Amino acid sequence: MRYKYILFDLDGTLTDPVIGITKSVAHALKKMKNIEVELEELTKFIGPPLLDSFIDFYGFSEVEAKQAIECYREYFKDEGIYENEIYDGIKAMLEKLDLEGKEMAVATSKPTVFAERIIDYFGLNQYFKVVLGSHLDGGRTKKSEVIEAVLEELEIQDLKEVVMIGDRKHDIMGAKHTGIDSIGVEYGYGSYEELESAGADFIACNVSELSKILLNH
Numbered sequence: 001m002r003y004k005y006i007l008f009d010l011d012g013t014l015t016d017p018v019i020g021i022t023k024s025v026a027h028a029l030k031k032m033k034n035i036e037v038e039l040e041e042l043t044k045f046i047g048p049p050l051l052d053s054f055i056d057f058y059g060f061s062e063v064e065a066k067q068a069i070e071c072y073r074e075y076f077k078d079e080g081i082y083e084n085e086i087y088d089g090i091k092a093m094l095e096k097l098d099l100e101g102k103e104m105a106v107a108t109s110k111p112t113v114f115a116e117r118i119i120d121y122f123g124l125n126q127y128f129k130v131v132l133g134s135h136l137d138g139g140r141t142k143k144s145e146v147i148e149a150v151l152e153e154l155e156i157q158d159l160k161e162v163v164m165i166g167d168r169k170h171d172i173m174g175a176k177h178t179g180i181d182s183i184g185v186e187y188g189y190g191s192y193e194e195l196e197s198a199g200a201d202f203i204a205c206n207v208s209e210l211s212k213i214l215l216n217h
Contacts, residue, residue, distance in 0.1 A: 003181070005156055006097060006214060007147060009166030010108035010115055010133075011046050012188030014090055015122065020080030021046050028054075028071035032064065046189045047168035049109050049134070049141040066138065081114055086122045087187065089207035094127040097214060103154060105130040107146045107164065107174075130154060143174025151178065163201075165210065166190075172198035185210055 011017045022042040029035040035058070045053045050072060054065035097104060104127055108115050112133040119131050130153045134141045140149065147164060156162055164175035167188020175182035176199055183202045184195030195203050204210035 003163045003214065004101075004103060004161040005154060005163070006102050006104045007107045007150055007162065007164045007180075008104065009047075009143075009164075009168075009171045009188075010106055010110055010118065012167035012190070013087075013165055013171075013185055014106070014124070015084050015086050015118065016188075017046060017084045018043060020076060020083030023083065024072045024076040024080040025053075027075040028068045029058065031071045031074075032060075032068050033058075043189055047109075047166075048170055051138065051141065069138075076114070081117060082121065084118060084121075086124075087207055089211070091122075091124070093207055093211040093214075094124065096211065098127050100215065102214075104128050105150045105154060106132065107143070107150045108133040109141055109143060109146065109170070110134065111136050143170045144177040147174050147178045147180070151180075163214075167195075169194050169198035172200045183210065183213060 008014055022039040025042045025045050026039060044057060050069050051065045054060040054068045060068060106115055106119060106128050110133045115133040116131050119125055119128060130150055132146055132150050140146060159179045162180040163183055164171055164180055165183045165185060167185045168190040172182045172184055172195060181201045183204060184200035186192055186203060186205045192203060202213050204213055
C-alpha cells in the first residue's frame with residue numbers, strides 16, 4: 001500500500017534550525033545559571049522537548065526548566081526562529097508529493113505558533129493541510145500526542161495509510177506508539193544507530209532517498 005498521509009517533523013527534517021535553537025539555548029543557560037558553552041555542544045537540544053532537555057542535560061528542576069524555556073523564547077521568538085534554513089530538495093519533494101495527491105501535515109514538538117510562522121516564512125503553507133505542535137503552556141509535548149492530534153484533525157481511519165518522518169528517536173517512538181509506520185532521516189540530528197534502535201521502518205540518508213521511498217513505496 002502506498003502512503004496517502006505523510007506526517008513530517010519540522011526541525012532536522014524539513015528545516016535545519018541549528019543556529020537559532022543553539023543560540024536560544026545558550027541565551028537561556030547564560031541568563032538562568034550563568035553557564036557559557038560552545039554552540040556545537042547544544043545541538044543535542046534539537047528534537048527532544050525542551051523541558052526534558054534542560055532537565056536531562058543540565059540537571060534543572062522542572063520549575064527551573066520551565067523558567068529556562070521562557071528565557072529561550074525571549075531570543076527565539078524574534079531572532080532565533082528565522083536563523084533557520086530549508087534543506088536542499090525539500091520543496092521539490094513536497095511539490096511532487098502534492099501532485100501525487102498526498103495529504104501532508106507537520107507534526108512537531110515545537111509550539112504550534114512557532115511552527116506555523118516557520119512554515120509560512122519558507123512559503124510551504126500550500127503543501128500542508130495541518131501544522132500542529134505543542135502548546136505554549138507546556139501541554140502536548142510528547143510526539144505521540146502530537147501525532148494523535150494530527151490523525152484526529154485529518155480524520156484518518158486506516159493507520160496503514162500513514163507514515164511519520166523524523167530525524168530523532170522521539171519521532172520513531174511516537175509513530176510506533178500510535179500504530180503508524182515511520183521513516184528516519186539521517187541528514188538531521190539523529191544517527192543511523194539511534195533511528196534503527198528506535199525501530200524505524202525505513203531510513204533515508206538524504207532527501208533524494210526519502211523522496212524515492214515516499215513516491216515508490
